[in-house]
Amino acid sequence: xxxxxxxxxxxxxxxxxxxxxxxxxxxxxxxxxxxxxxxxxxxxxxxxxxxxxxxxxxxxxxxxxxxxxxxxxxxxxxxxxxxxxxxxxxxxxxxxxxxxxxxxxxxxxxxxxxxxxxxxxxxxxxxxxxxxxxxxxxxxxxxxxxxxxxxxxxxxxxxxxxxxxxxxxxxxxxxxxxxxxxxxxxxxxxxxxxxxxxxxxxxxxxxxxxxxxxxxxxxxxxxxxxxxxxxxxxxxxxxxxxxxxxxxxxxxxxxxxxxxxxxxxxxxxxxxxxxxxxxxxxxxxxxxxxxxxxxxxxxxxxxxxxxx
Amino acid sequence: xxxxxxxxxxxxxxxxxxxxxxxxxxxxxxxxxxxxxxxxxxxxxxxxxxxxxxxxxxxxxxxxxxxxxxxxxxxxxxxxxxxxxxxxxxxxxxxxxxxxxxxxxxxxxxxxxxxxxxxxxxxxxxxxxxxxxxxxxxxxxxxxxxxxxxxxxxxxxxxxxxxxxxxxxxxxxxxxxxxxxxxxxxxxxxxxxxxxxxxxxxxxxxxxxxxxxxxxxxxxxxxxxxxxxxxxxxxxxxxxxxxxxxxxxxxxxxxxxxxxxx
Numbered sequence: 001x002x003x004x005x006x007x008x009x010x011x012x013x014x015x016x017x018x019x020x021x022x023x024x025x026x027x028x029x030x031x032x033x034x035x036x037x038x039x040x041x042x043x044x045x046x047x048x049x050x051x052x053x054x055x056x057x058x059x060x061x062x063x064x065x066x067x068x069x070x071x072x073x074x075x076x077x078x079x080x081x082x083x084x085x086x087x088x089x090x091x092x093x094x095x096x097x098x099x100x101x102x103x104x105x106x107x108x109x110x111x112x113x114x115x116x117x118x119x120x121x122x123x124x125x126x127x128x129x130x131x132x133x134x135x136x137x138x139x140x141x142x143x144x145x146x147x148x149x150x151x152x153x154x155x156x157x158x159x160x161x162x163x164x165x166x167x168x169x170x171x172x173x174x175x176x177x178x179x180x181x182x183x184x185x186x187x188x189x190x191x192x193x194x195x196x197x198x199x200x201x202x203x204x205x206x207x208x209x210x211x212x213x214x215x216x217x218x219x220x221x222x223x224x225x226x227x228x229x230x231x232x233x234x235x236x237x238x239x240x241x242x243x244x245x246x247x248x249x250x251x252x253x254x255x256x257x258x259x260x261x262x263x264x265x266x267x268x269x270x271x272x273x274x275x276x277x278x279x280x281x282x283x284x285x286x287x288x289x290x291x292x293x294x295x296x297x298x299x300x301x302x303x304x305x306x307x308x
Numbered sequence: 309x310x311x312x313x314x315x316x317x318x319x320x321x322x323x324x325x326x327x328x329x330x331x332x333x334x335x336x337x338x339x340x341x342x343x344x345x346x347x348x349x350x351x352x353x354x355x356x357x358x359x360x361x362x363x364x365x366x367x368x369x370x371x372x373x374x375x376x377x378x379x380x381x382x383x384x385x386x387x388x389x390x391x392x393x394x395x396x397x398x399x400x401x402x403x404x405x406x407x408x409x410x411x412x413x414x415x416x417x418x419x420x421x422x423x424x425x426x427x428x429x430x431x432x433x434x435x436x437x438x439x440x441x442x443x444x445x446x447x448x449x450x451x452x453x454x455x456x457x458x459x460x461x462x463x464x465x466x467x468x469x470x471x472x473x474x475x476x477x478x479x480x481x482x483x484x485x486x487x488x489x490x491x492x493x494x495x496x497x498x499x500x501x502x503x504x505x506x507x508x509x510x511x512x513x514x515x516x517x518x519x520x521x522x523x524x525x526x527x528x529x530x531x532x533x534x535x536x537x538x539x540x541x542x543x544x545x546x547x548x549x550x551x552x553x554x555x556x557x558x559x560x561x562x563x564x565x566x567x568x569x570x
Contacts (some may be wrong), residue, residue: 004364004499006530006537011365011499024472054480058550066560069566074568101462109407115401223560227553238541242552249556255561290403296472297398298465303391303411 007241009054017244018251021060025252028064031275032215034222036061037122038195039248040114041282047071050111054192054240055102055233058226059245060252061194065222068254072216079167082177083220086199089178090225093185098232101190102129104239109300110226112290115192119287125197126279133273140269151210162230168209176207181221182232188230194222211235310526348376349520351510358497359531369526372420372492379514380424381483382490384430384441385526387418391451394462394469410462412448419443419470419503422493430513437519438509443476445466464518469546474498483506494501503529 020042025062028035036057043053074080077254159173184195199218203209204269209217234240263271359368371383392415400406413569423430427442437445438502448466450459460480469477475498483493495508506526510521 002363002365002499004360004362006533006534006542009500033535059556062553063560063563066557067564070564108393108409112403112405118551191440200358208358223557226555229547230553230556233548234541234552235545238545240401240541240549240552242537242541242548245552245556246559249559253559253567254559257563292404294397294404296465296469297396297404298462298469299395299397300466300469301393301395302417303393 001154001233003025003243003247005048005052005241005244006063007056007239008048008244010047011087012046012048012244014247017247019250020046020256023250025064025255026259026262027250027255027278029057029256029261029273031259032263033275034064034196035252035256036117036196037191037279038282040192041118041286043244044114048130048244049239050114051101051105051239052112053238053245054190055237055239056229056244056248057192057244058188058229058233060248061226062223062230063245063249064252065171065226068256069216069219069223075216077213077216078178078220079165079217080220081163082165082168082170082207082209082213083217084211085163085174085177085222086181086184086217087224088197089181089183090185090221093182094189094225094228094232097186097233098181098229098236099300100186101233102236113190114192115290117187119232119283119290121187121191121198122279122283123287125201126276126283128201129272129276130175130280133269133276136269137273143292167213168207170208170254172207180206185225186227188222188225189232191303194226196222249293319563347520348379349510349512351508351522351524352376353524353526356526357364358501358528359533360501360503360529361531362533364499364534367497369497370492370493371510372490373510373522374490375512376489378428378488379512379519380415381493382424382427382441382511382513383420383422383481383483383493383495383508384439384511385418385420385495385504385506385508386416387478387502387528389414389416390464390502391415394466396462397466400439410454411451411456411464412463413469414452415448415466416446417504418448418475418497418506420477420481420495422477422483424483424485424491424496426453427480430516435442435518441511443471448522471555473500473502475502501528509536 003014004011004244006047006191018188020039020275024035024039024042040053043057069078104113159175161172161174163174164171170174180199184199187193187198188195189208200214203214204211230240324356330332351371354370358369375381391411391413392409393409394546395409396407397404405432421442421534431441436442440446444465444467448463450462467476471478480491481495483491485491506528508524508526529535
């Protein structure tokens with residue numbers, strides 16, 4: 001069954017989109033990530049214009065992160081104060097991200113920007129996770145539980161504007177979470193992702209937040225950042241396809257619930273290892289497309305009739 | 309059902325021409341001579357509106373007509389023109405990036421040609437070029453200056469890319485004659501067809517010259533829900549953005565409630 005997407009201006013198979021949503025939803029539930037970094041490249045791969053894929057996926061992530069954050073809120077795993085500080089940086093960052101996106105779209109370089117961001121961040125995060133999970137697996141085999149220093153003091157702790165975050169048991173400068181939120185906000189706008197895969201490691205390693213509140217707080221702030229991206233993309237580029245986002249989120253929420261159940265039966269480091277491999281596979285595919293000789297070195301784009 | 313309707317239309321058309329004394333069927337009239345009175349060519353489309361609705365997967369429109377006396381038919385269907393940027397990738401540091409670009413104007417959003425015989429058999433090159441019959445004869449003009457070779461290369465790439473997505477016809481469409489006066493041809497529109505006021509131009513050709521031509525309009529537009537969403541997104545972008553967010557919030561909240569105890 002086909003459905004015509006009013007903003008993407010193309011006809012797609014509903015079941016293909018539902019299937020993609022369900023599969024990515026399952027993986028996101030399994031690994032506790034938003035799944036945007038998988039969904040956006042796949043949407044582009046099936047022919048959705050990159051600008052529409054990025055903007056509509058941001059809209060879909062709003063829904064996914066609301067349902068995820070609700071579950072964490074019920075268990076008290078959200079640090080609202082930290083979430084709001086991260087959001088403040090995130091909203092500013094998403095504004096900058098959408099501006100960069102719009103500028104490069106006019107210059108015809110937006111696909112390159114998306115692809116390069118993906119290769120860089122997926123590659124780095126994937127490798128880090130792979131190494132970390134590999135080490136944990138080896139340690140488990142060796143049976144020696146070594147433990148690093150609980151709390152390290154770096155220059156980050158010397159910054160002004162100190163704030164107390166009770167739930168995270170932290171007393172740090174507000175500039176650190178604002179800065180992290182800002183960077184992730186830029187990436188969210190450019191890559192069409194929630195940014196959880198960058199936010200979560202940043203919260204653990206840079207902020208030193210307790211693992212229990214990390215995922216819930218990350219999801220909580222992703223709601224606001226992706227909502228901001230959705231709004232800005234809708235107003236500056238008119239690229240948010242509500243129909244596409246709705247089809248995606250319908251199956252993604254169901255897939256995510258199933259994924260969460262299955263995920264509960266697997267060990268943490270195994271999950272992280274698998275996720276790392278998947279992240280690296282996506283990274284490799286995009287990198288390959290960048291360097292391999294294109295089928296046609298020419299491409300065309302219609303300029304809308306506003307004299308531009 | 310659809311075929312039946314077309315057949316009926318064709319029957320009426322034949323009856324109309326046969327019964328019209330003004331069209332006088334002088335048997336000695338040789339092809340290539342302009343007729344003295346009346347129009348030697350009539351044509352129409354099975355639909356004058358293509359509505360892009362939720363289930364739209366492309367459309368097929370039947371163009372049919374009748375000629376008086378012998379002659380060949382060429383049909384050209386074109387969408388409104390717009391500007392198109394053509395970009396060329398180049399390898400920079402191992403990575404393929406968009407390097408040069410050339411913007412063309414007067415590029416039809418859709419272009420289809422059908423003819424009862426190969427174009428080169430029907431009309432001289434100069435006439436094909438003047439009338440812009442055949443994708444390679446489209447007079448797409450670059451906005452900025454560039455060398456002749458560059459323009460030719462970019463223009464060829466433009467046409468090739470349009471052909472690849474089915475917006476420009478690659479092969480000459482077939483025109484079927486019923487007897488020697490009634491003709492029909494199918495025009496395929498892909499789902500990515502641009503909206504706007506289209507024109508189907510039908511040429512009656514004989515002896516290497518255009519004897520008659522007639523235009524018939526065709527409208528392609530988004531309709532119903534698709535049109536509403538598109539217009540709303542473009543006319544009230546802020547409100548559209550807010551609604552998109554509210555829908556997502558509600559959907560996420562709803563999912564959270566439904567799956568609470570699962």
